Amino acid sequence: MRHQVTATFIATALLSLCACGGGDNNTPPLTGGIRVANGITDSTGLDMSISNVTSFSAIAVDGASAINYIPVSAVVSYKATFTSNGGSFSLGGISADQDKLTTLFTFGEMGSGTQGAFAAEESVSAPETGKFVMQPVHAALLAASSALSLNFYFVQPGTCTSAVTEATANASATFKASPGTFALAAATYEICVTDASGNVLFDSGPNGIALPTANANVFQIAAYDAPTGRGDGSTLVLSLLDNTGGNTTLYNLKN
Numbered sequence: 585m586r587h588q589v590t591a592t593f594i595a596t597a598l599l600s601l602c603a604c605g606g607g608d609n610n611t612p613p614l615t616g617g618i619r620v621a622n623g624i625t626d627s628t629g630l631d632m633s634i635s636n637v638t639s640f641s642a643i644a645v646d647g648a649s650a651i652n653y654i655p656v657s658a659v660v661s662y663k664a665t666f667t668s669n670g671g672s673f674s675l676g677g678i679s680a681d682q683d684k685l686t687t688l689f690t691f692g693e694m695g696s697g698t699q700g701a702f703a704a705e706e707s708v709s710a711p712e713t714g715k716f717v718m719q720p721v722h723a724a725l726l727a728a729s730s731a732l733s734l735n736f737y738f739v740q741p742g743t744c745t746s747a748v749t750e751a752t753a754n755a756s757a758t759f760k761a762s763p764g765t766f767a768l769a770a771a772t773y774e775i776c777v778t779d780a781s782g783n784v785l786f787d788s789g790p791n792g793i794a795l796p797t798a799n800a801n802v803f804q805i806a807a808y809d810a811p812t813g814r815g816d817g818s819t820l821v822l823s824l825l826d827n828t829g830g831n832t833t834l835y836n837l838k839n
Contacts, residue, residue, distance in 0.1 A: 608709070608710050609709060609801070609802060610683050611653055611682060611684070611708065613682075614655060614656050615653040615654060615655060615656060615682070616653070616654060616656055616657070616679070616680030616681045616683075616684050616685070616686060617652070617684065617685035617686065618634075618638065618651070618652055618653070618680060618685070618687075619640075619649045619650065619685070619686075619687050619688070619829065620632045620640050620643055620648065620649045620664075620666075620687070620688045621643075621647075621648040621649075621687055621689045621690065621723070621806060621823060621825065621831075622643045622645050622646065622648065622690055623645075623646070623689060623690050623691045623692075623724070623806070623808035623809065623823075624645060624668055624691065624692060624693060624694060624699050625645065625692075625726075625811040625812070626645075626695050626811070627668045627669060627690075627694060628645075628668065628669055629641075629642045629643065629644065629668065630642075630643040630666060630667070630668045630690060631667040631668070632649070632664050632665065632667075632688065633664070634654070634662050634663065634664050634678075635663075635665075637654050637662065638652045638654050640652070645811055646808060646811065646814070646823060646833045647823070647831060648687070648823060648825050648831040649829075651685065651827075651828075651829040654680045655680065656680050656681055656682050657678075657679045657681070661676065661677050661678055661679055662678040662679075662680065663675070663676040663677075663678065664676075664678055664688055666688075666690060666699075666701060668694050668699070669694040669695070671694050671699075673699055673701070675688065675700075675701040675702070678703050679703070681705065683707060683708055683709060684706065684707050684708060685705065685706050685707075685708050685802075686703050686704070686705045686706075687703070687704050687705075687706075687721075687804055688701055688702075688703050689701060689702055689704060689721060691723045691724065691808065691809070692725045693725075698725060700725070700760075702723075703762075704719065704721050704762055704763060705762070706719045706804060707765075707802075708802050708827045709802075710802070711767050711801055711802070712767075714769060714770050715767045715768060715769055715801075716768060716770060716795050716801045716802065716803060717766070717767050717801065717802045717803065718738070718754075718765060718766055718767075718768065718795075718804075718805055719763055719764070719765045719803070719805070720734070720736040720754075720755045720756070720757040720763050720804075721757055721804055721805065722757040722759045722760070722763075722806075723760075723806050723808055724807045724808050724819075724820055725759070725809060726809040726819065727759075727785065727807065727809060727819055728759035730779070731780065731785065732758060732759055733756050733757065733758045733759070734756065734757050734778070734785070734807055735753035735755075735756050735777065735778045735779070735782075736753060736754055736755050736756070736775065736805065737753050737754060737775070737777075738773040738795075739751065739773065739774050739776060740773075740774065741773070741774045741790050741791060741792030742774065742790040742792075744774050744776040744784065744787045745784065747774075747776070748776055748778055748782060748784060749782065753778070754768070757807075768795070770795065770796060771794075771795070772792035772793065772794045772795075773792055773793055774787065774788055774789065774790060774839075775787075775788040775793065775805065775822065775834065776788070777807055777822070785818060785819060785820055786818045786820040786822060786836055787818075787837055788834050788836075788837075788838070788839045789836075789837045789838050789839040790837075791839055792839065793834070793839050797826060797830065799826075799830070800826030800828045800830060801827070803824060803825060803827070804824075804825040805823070805824055805825075806822065806825065807820050807822055808820065808822070808823060810836075814835065815835075815836060816835045816838060817836050817837065818836035820836070821833055821834065821836075822834040
């Protein structure tokens, strides 16, 4: 109980500070960032709460919450409760660390009871000038049945097919695993996702996506199972999440 009361007091005091970090992307003192991403394909809206610390509500499918800042968890870890479509589930062992952002990725389907969640933490430290940092995440349960790992390619627009056959992936991500990060130079990229055999499962489109964005330089790119009718020829959709709380859903061949 003492830890819970202390955490509540610190959270109340620190969340009154500016929660946008500084020019170097740092989190407010003694806090780490946390947000929730909704990859549950049949979700009609996702709520999440960590008792006496923080909560989010009505997160749309394929979307994500804003970023809240909670006390660092050097002594205790957090447990989150998720609610969607009248059902609930939980995830424990969640950490919060200074100058880092933890995203709670959800997946599966409420109707079939396959829903779940995992945490992926990323440093928000600013990269060197002219570059951005990307962390790929595999949060697609159905895709994982045949593609336990996914390869992510960031290539010159209009070259997805040839680049995948001729180049090495920028990074790979395993379903529910804690992924690494990589840095790239500022440019416009086509984002392609393949399985381990090189089969293209998702292509963001030939026009490309300009990265970094105006206000952010640290990102997560998450692959979710596409909800019914939203795949545009792919079994996946991607969500581009940034260190300022922005999130953009990318659909196959639409960018």
